[in-house]
Amino acid sequence: MSRRIWLGQCGMAGLGTLVPPAGWLLGQAPAVIRREGVRPAAAQGVASGDVEHDRAIIWSRCDRPAQLVVRWRTSERGDVRGEVIGPAVHEGTDFTGKVDVRGLPAGQRIVYEVLFQDLRDLKNWSEPAVGSFVTPASPEGPARPVKLGFTGDVCGQGWGIDPARGGMRTFETMHQQQLDLMVHLGDTIYADNPIEPEVRLEDGSLWRNLTTPEKSHVAQTLDDFRGCYRYNLLDEQLRRFQASTSLLVIWDDHETHNNWYPQGRVEDARYQEQSSALLAARARTAFLEYQPIREHPRDRQRIYRAQRFGPLVEIFAWDMRSYRGPNSANLQTVLDDESAILGRRQLAWLKRRLAASTATWKVIASDMPLGLVVRDRHGCEAVANGDGGPPRGRELEIAELLRFLRDRRIANVVFITADVHYAAAHHYDPARARFGEFLPFWEFVAGPAHAGTFGPGQLDPTFGPEAKFIGIPRGMKPNRPPSEGLQFFGTLEVDAASRVLTARLWNAAGRELFRQELVPV
Secondary structure, three states: OOHHHHHHHHOEOOOOOEOOOHHHOOOOOOOOOOOOOOOOOOOOOEEEEEEEOOEEEEEEEOOOOEEEEEEEEOOOOOOOOEEEEEEEEOHHHOOEEEEEEEOOOOOOEEEEEEEEEEOOOOOOEOOOEEEEEEOOOOOOOOOOOEEEEEEOOEOOOOOOOOHHHOOOHHHHHHHHOOOOEEEEOOOOOOOOOOOOOEEEOOOOOEEEOOOOHHHHOOOOOHHHHHHHHHHHOOOHHHHHHHHHOEEEEOOOOOOOOOOOOOOOEOOOOOOOOOEHHHHHHHHHHHHHHHOOOOOOOOOOOOOOEEEEEOOOEEEEEOOOOOOOOOOEOOOOOOOOOOOOOOOHHHHHHHHHHHHHOOOOEEEEEEOOOOOEOOEEOOEEOOOOOOOOOOOOOOHHHHHHHHHHHHHOOOOOEEEEEOOOOOOEEEEEOHHHOOOOOOOOEEEEEOOOOEOOEOOOOOEOHHHOEEEEEEOOOOOOOOOEOHHHOOOEEEEEEEOOOOOOEEEEEEEOOOOEEEEEEEOOO
């Protein structure tokens, strides 16, 4: 093909990049066939996220500088419905790229293809990397059933990818659930947990990890943090799962280092860089590069956001890490910057969005549980302080939110969380609480997806929680490997006709462990 014919058929797509003729991408091979390994490759697969009824973020990563192109349709063999020319990926973004695809039909499975055009050889195109997701029904339209999953905690405590033991099996189990949406509740990586080649188990056998240079030490540089995400994506089951559904992802501490807060220091001899704030800045950059997140147009640092999934469900994904005060004994009597865990600005946003929501169910996706006591060397890491009395410390902010929900009569609120590395179902009731100014609610805990299993934790009675289910044996030794099967995820399903929400907790083998039906009020 001559240069003139090529330009005429393709057209310029900005910055000198070219878009191939339509027949090239769907069902027809490019005119120039490259040897394997010479063509651009999307080895880390594809992912979609922050999906609305008419738009979605599509993510992928190339192995070289390339132009990102996305095409979508509404069936595997249907006609192309839209094409978006994305950014040029390059070293500055670790060759990752995202496209905000607009004009999608509501309540429809979308099949998309990601292609990369080699910027050094414009005739050289990658094979298509294919994924799919479901768009929500329009908030004003008829209700459709919704099924979302949730979990957290991936590749923690040195438990990496052992292909002989099936890799990250929980993701294949979740893939079989055919979810409309997956909520990842944080600890998407363990930047502070190196992966050793072998770990000897109690029975004498060896857990043999895949290893990479970046995962051989704690993450400190930007490329170290990027390498943690690249490591997780070595797992075929994780890649297949991410290609099959959309994601809503938040973060917690291990994306940076254990129990970090902005004012803190690592105080760990393995680290040359001790500033938590500086490490978190690098960690946030890698997190935003590798997750299919729609970044806020005026505040790139902001991770908290809401996602409406039709008339039945709205998810409020908050950030309990970026705006907290220092970890302490957590016994302050005044709500200020020292006792905050959400921060005034985020809490005000949350109140506005909850008050304005017309969804039947309001799901708060929390990176840490409300009633479980989680301690660190400074005192408390999570919300609960363990004193069992009226709200103090970070409990003050949660009490303000719960009181607001009661006073504004905002019902049908459910919390989902991870962080503590076991599965549980907690019911909070003002009749049992030291602080009773709230409506009863449920909190469902799930995880780890692929990490060490711990627990159970102590429940603080301030907000009246009761453990209705605990998914691990009493007296269990801590840090159980994934090979023992104590890996967990949860699902929430809302029926379109009755609007009943059914919460379930599952293990890695796909066995249902707990079920609770909630009737809307």
